[in-house]
Amino acid sequence: MRFVFFGPPGAGKGTMAARASKEFGLPHISSGELFRQAIRDDSELGRSVKDLIGRGALVPDDLTINLIHQRLSRPDAASGWLLDGFPRTIPQAQALSSIDPEDHVIDLEVADSTVIARLSGRRMCAACGASYHVQYQPPANPGRCDACGSALYVREDDNPASIQKRLDYYREQTAPLVEFYRSRGTLVPVDGEGPAEKVWDDIRTIMKNLLSSVQSR
Ligand code: ADP
Ligand code: ZN
Secondary structure (H helix, E strand, O other), X not given: OXXXXXXXXXXXXXXXXXXXXXXXXXXEEEHHHHHHHHHXXXXXXXXXXXXXXXXXXXXOHHHHHHHHHHHHOOHHHOOOEEEEOOOOOHHHXXXXXXXXXXXXXXXXXXXXXXXXXXXXXXXXXXXXOOEEEOOOEOOOOOOEOOOOOOEEEOOOOOOHHHHHHHHHHHHHHHOOHHXXXXXXXXXXXEEOOOOXXXXXXXXXXXXXXXXXXXXXX
């Protein structure tokens, strides 16, 4: 089954998609993580998107659609996937619907004030992709990943100016997708406020029901 994890930056798409991937055995495909890996590899793609991403701007649709199209063509994505961070524009959503249409869009609803608070204290592990928060979800050893022990870092776009930019882009370019998916009948609104455990509990239940309703058909 094919799920899109949708919502503003900091909504928890990455955290929830990672848990869902473990629980349901579907590949977690994060456009942001694919771009950051390209930047770390210093590939041609990485060099062309580095400045845009650092400023909080969007990567052009053609590059992004290409990247996702390639990733979805790999064998592990043949029987389902969890997309995180894609689509972010109407043309991206239209492209996905012709490449490999989504079954459900998990729409994580959070207030702007929550986004700002979450992103401002976020810490990331480059080695395993785990994310933490200095107040809400601190690692056991400050600056070290609980899962793998690597050093944590602050994402280049988690600074106040870029956070504001990302919220502006979300409102202008991405929020219209809520209507797009509602009218396709694939939108599943979820309350993204509160602790990660609570949100995960809701999502796990929803996904379980959706997956078992297909198996019992
Ligand atoms: P967040 O959801 O916290 O903003 P992501 O890791 O999903 O973070 O994305 C980080 C950045 O990567 C975005 O701000 C944007 O510059 C770029 N990016 C990721 N996905 C897309 C996309 N689908 N379209 C355009 N740019 C993207
Ligand atoms: Zn780690």
